[in-house]
Amino acid sequence: MSGTFKKIRRRVWLIINIVVVLWLLAGVYSLQVPPSEFWPAGFVAFSMPVPLVLNFFFLIYWALRRSWLVVLPFAVLILGWSYYARLIAINFEQEVPKGAKTLQVLSFNTHVFNAYDKISEGVPQVSDDMIEWVATHPADVFCLQEFYSRVNSIEHNNFNKIGTRYNKYKFASTDETDRIKANLGIVIFSKYPIVKGGTIHFSNTPVRTANRVAWADIDVEGDTVRIFAVHLQSMSIKAEDIENTYSAIGDEASFKKEGRNLARRLKRGFVARATQVQMLLDHVRASPYPVIVCGDFNDIPFSYTYNELAEELDNAFVEAGSGLGSTYNGILPFLRIDNQFYSEGLEAYNFETHYEMDLSDHFPVSATYVLKPKAREER
Structure with a gap:
């Protein structure tokens, strides 16, 4: 009887293991499918961390059982290692080669420096600590999304506080979007001269959205690198949306309503970003210089979105980061939605997520890039 039970249990676990593998295969396939053409693919791809983690547990389970079936999850681990590398990076800190020409890039969604979280007498009050942290960071290039500045206000002119005060060059892709004429958008600051800049708008309508790409050509001591500062379509999911969904568990009608609302927001984002990333890649491919996106x-x-970029560019976190690299500072843990990608002609070192700066809903990320001499000679 005991032997029969063991056989049944083993068969059940094997079936579950096979289902996990099939789930993972479906996820890998879904990464290739534009959600703008088939939106359910976005949800299948989004679920991939689950089968990746489950496969690792099956590896441990079969190994502890000393079963030959350990071959199945082990094969998945080896063949799918590039996807595990997206989930967790294992790199040791490397010293930048002596004499190398380098460029340190900081990227940060500043959440308008929390201006609208601290409205005093109808006037937004920015986070001075956040502004000072950014202004004094040792990076060479600063790519700031959801940037906020009031050019007609000495107190809130963040162009001056971050740029002019420290003799930085700037390219700004901002709009005046509120009644007090605050500039909101993306700004690139640089210690090196900005030769040229532009904006990729995702909408052809007169009404511009905050989601866009700003780009700037940076002259790094005679070599040019094109920097793309990106802010793609937001997930539009707030903390209360997650909380409402959790609190609705047990109430079938309410749970369905909140669940559908959450799914609609995710779907809208998947579809929009699938189109936006193609517009971005068209400009990346047209660049005459090495690029950092x-x-x-x-x-x-x-x-x-990530997969399309990763097929053409290297990811700085994967190549030079460590750990999970979570960048979202909110109710959903372990989300890495801020990234730095780079092209041939560059090499990434010392990717870092700055958890010490926790005043925004995103954590800043930075990496140091070495401009390869071979690339410079070819140019």
């Missing part, structure tokens, strides 16, 4: 992508590493 960084910012708030609002998508996890298991998404069509």
